[in-house]
Amino acid sequence: MSAQVDFRSVPLVPAETWRPIGIDDLESEAWKAVRDLGNVAVVAGPGAGKTEFLAQRAAYLLQTGSCPAPYRILAISFKRDAAANLARRVSKRVPEHADRFTSMTFDAFTKGLLDRFAPALxxxxxxxxxxxxxxxxxxxxxxxxxxxxxxxxxxxxxxxxxxxxxxxxxxxxxxxxxxxxxxxxxxxxxxxxxxxxxxxxxxxxxxxxxxxxxxxxxxxELLVRSAPKIRHALRLTYPFVFIDEFQDTTRAQFSFLDSVFATGTAVTVVGDAKQRIMGFAGAVPKAVERFSKDFGAIPYRLKWNFRSSEPLVRLQHVIASRLDAAAVPAVSKAVREDGHDAAAVWKFSGIDREAEFIADWIADDIATSGREPADFALLARQKIADFEPRFRERLIARGVKLRNDDARVGDMSLQDLLKDETAGLLLGLLHLADQPRGLAEVWRETCTTFARVHGALGDPTAEREAGDALGHSTSALRSWLTDHPPADATADDVVEKVLGLIGEEPLRRFVKLTSPSEDLDLIAGAFAARLRAVTFESQDWTDAFDRFEAKDAVVLLTAHRSKSLEYHTVFFLGLDDDQWWAHDHDPMESISTFFVGLSRAAQRIVFTTTSSSARNGKIAEFFTLLDEAGVPEIDQG
Structure with a gap:
């Protein structure tokens, strides 16, 4: 099934009358960047709505004919979930143009080129x-x-x-x-x-x-440099290229971009040097600034922060100024909650006291505020496995679940599995088979991915056929699940059944295209491992599939893994030399990691320490910065 789109039937919107879609407005610098048809460097801090900005820029370029049919926009991200999220956002904003928006990871793009054109080396x-x-x-x-x-x-x-x-x-x-x-x-x-x-x-x-x-x-990079026809074809196909999280661009990736898109393409990069936490992986220092110079890009700075309340934005600026003396204060667009400190340092006499107090506090806050467990996150610099047992035990004792996103399931982390599109398709099919009504959003997302797997997205007839096929598959799976309750079926049996209904070969091709660093066997193995673990505790399939995602749980994860996420309340655990032992090896990257973690909070951030000497240790600077921001320290016993 291939896409058949009549581009002539899609009306254009005059540039002067175009308005943002799905949101009220853009800030002034975002408006300028959206309309700029040249190379653009957007500096956007935490909570600035980087994904939404890129979606609106794509909508503007596609709807106004600035990127006319049949030309396409290429969006490159560094994580699969970010690429998938941007693709969904554009599809929702401009469904009539979604087939001309290609969103993938850097690895998927370069591997696809090599796989296709290796004979031209x-x-x-x-x-x-x-x-x-x-x-x-x-x-x-x-x-x-x-x-x-x-x-x-x-x-x-x-x-x-x-x-x-x-x-x-x-x-x-x-x-x-x-x-x-x-x-x-x-x-x-x-x-x-x-x-x-x-x-x-x-x-x-x-x-x-x-x-x-x-x-x-x-x-x-060698391929496109030595084969001008391939480079020309790429520039012709993609007159506009977006690159997200540009501060984490490696030397190899920057060199590749320079070889392919330095001329003949309008490149938009979005990044924030203050969130550069991939220096160990070769991230280019001051990548956004270097791009602006090398590509002659016009820089735009976004100031709005849609995530964090005003007191937290002030705290973030203190840390941001340490990373960049010229940092511009952000403007909070979030509504502040009253009745609690926006930030505090909690000091404990030991790790057991820390876990007990925080677990009780979270449970009490949920009971009195109506918030959900997923509104809370426990972050740490590293050694997540050390925190899990004591926090899990005490949270469960208060009736609250904990999900360790850093845990290994098969050969994947739980976070990577839960964000994987293929795993999402498998789980979506299981949810729909188990609960045939009331899951409209699950149906839409599952149907879209199912259509992509079978090459039907963009062709209305093929999409209807894919929807019918998905309906038949869920019906068949529903009967199978009824005949095979958790006590009688293994996780491997379930996965094998679902793969057979979707189609293993097209699914393998889909994984190869969207997740080149993985394969279907790896994802299926991790999926089965997770399902096996939760089924052991479950009474029925509904319970098992809900436990699989554990959406109603407090999340435990590293600061690195928290990138791009947000929570109402964040507990940043382990403000001590043990967690931050490498701080003096690269203080600026360490502070960037600290900045990334604390900026995940929307309304409340609590830093914790069980060390009596932390203030005078390797990370004394952290305490100095928190004192400068007026963050109180409270001894919790």
């Missing part, structure tokens, strides 16, 4: 036997570096011995462009020697090449 780089995805861990890089030192020219060995495994891939392999012709002369530096040896042993080897996504990115 320069002769020295063409693969004879394909490739296998082999993810590189610091341990692998350490072994490699140790092995090549004795083989290196004597004058290079000392420098090679200084190389660190954790930065070898992102900051050396990722930052080195590949030559079209393999060099015949000897390496002049230790860096050249290491890079050449890496590609020789991992890629230019007998049999299938071994690639990770840093290497795929480098090959994709």
């Amino acid at each position: 320069p002769p020295d780089w063409r693969m004879r036997d394909g490739y296998e995805l082999k993810f590189v861990k610091p341990y692998d890089a350490r072994l490699f570096l140790g092995a090549i030192v004795p083989e290196a020219p004597p004058e290079l060995r000392y420098r090679l011995s200084e190389f660190q495994a954790d930065w070898f891939m992102p900051q050396l392999i990722g930052a080195t462009d590949l030559p079209e012709v393999l060099p015949s002369d000897g390496p002049a530096t230790a860096e050249e020697f290491a890079v050449r040896e890496w590609w020789r042993t991992r890629y230019l080897r007998p049999g299938p090449a071994y690639l990770d996504f840093v290497m795929i990115n480098r090959l994709a």
Whole structure:
């Protein structure tokens, strides 16, 4: 089934009369950025509505004919859920143009190029036997570096011995462009020697090449640089490109963008240097500023904060000013709640007292305020597994569930599984089969993904056929679930049944396109592992499927995983040297992580510590900043 869209039947909106869709208005700088048809760099802090801004810009370009049919907009994100969220937002705002908006991850885009056009690589780089995805861990890089030192020219060995495994891939392999012709002369530096040896042993080897996504990115850049026709076709297809969370762009990714879209395309990047927390993965310092300079982009700064109340925005500005002395104060557009401190530091005598007090406090607040458990988040810098047992025990004792988004299910984190589109399709089908009425939103989302899997999205006839097929599948699955209650069916049986109803082969193609770092077997295995764990505690399928998502639970996760999320109340646990042991290695990135975590709160942020010496330790600066912001410290015993 292929999309058949008559572009001539879609009326255009005059640019001068266009208005935002689904929201009341845009701030003045956002209006300017939306209408700008050149390269644009949007600096947007936490709560600024970055996804909504990109959706409105897409709507403007598509509806006004600034991006005329059949040309398309390419949106690149760094996480699958962010790419899927933006695609849904655009589809909801301008459904008549949604088929001309392509939203995917950076890895999916570069891998798709390599898979499709690998034969066009320069002769020295063409693969004879394909490739296998082999993810590189610091341990692998350490072994490699140790092995090549004795083989290196004597004058290079000392420098090679200084190389660190954790930065070898992102900051050396990722930052080195590949030559079209393999060099015949000897390496002049230790860096050249290491890079050449890496590609020789991992890629230019007998049999299938071994690639990770840093290497795929480098090959994709070489591909478009050495094949002008491919580069021209990309620029022609996508006259407008969006890139979200640009502060986390790696050296390899920046180089790729420069090769492909530096001319002939209007590129819009959205980012915030204060939230740069991926430096360890090779993120480019001051990426937005560098983009503005290299691409001649006009910068726009958004000031509105739709998430956090005014006192929290003031606190955020104190931390933001430490990261950027020129930071502009944000303007809160959220309604402030009265009756509680917006921010506080709670000090405890020990970890058990901390867990008991907070669990009781959350349970009491839920009982008196009407808030849901999902309105609360427990964040920490790291070592989430250490917090889970004591908080789970005490929350459950008060009738409140806890979901550890950092937990491993199969070979995925629970957060990644719950955000995965394929897993969402499987769970949506199970929900619809179990509860045939009252799930209109689940039906819409499941039907949309089902249509995408079967290549039907954008073709009204094909979409109706896909909807009918989904209806038949839910009916068949409903009968099967009735005949196979949780006591009689294994999680593997359930997953196998659902995969058969959706169609395993089209689903494999869909996963390969949307999640290139994974495969269907990995997702299905993680899905089965999660279902197995919750079914053990469930009385029926409805209970099992609800437990699978655990939407009605307090969330426990790392500050890194909290990026782009928001909660009414956030408890930032572990304000001590144990949690922040690496602070003095990279203070600015550490403060950025701190900033990301505290800016998840909409109405209330509580920092906790069980250390009597934290104020004078490695993170003394955190306490100084909180004191400067007027955050009170309360001894909770």
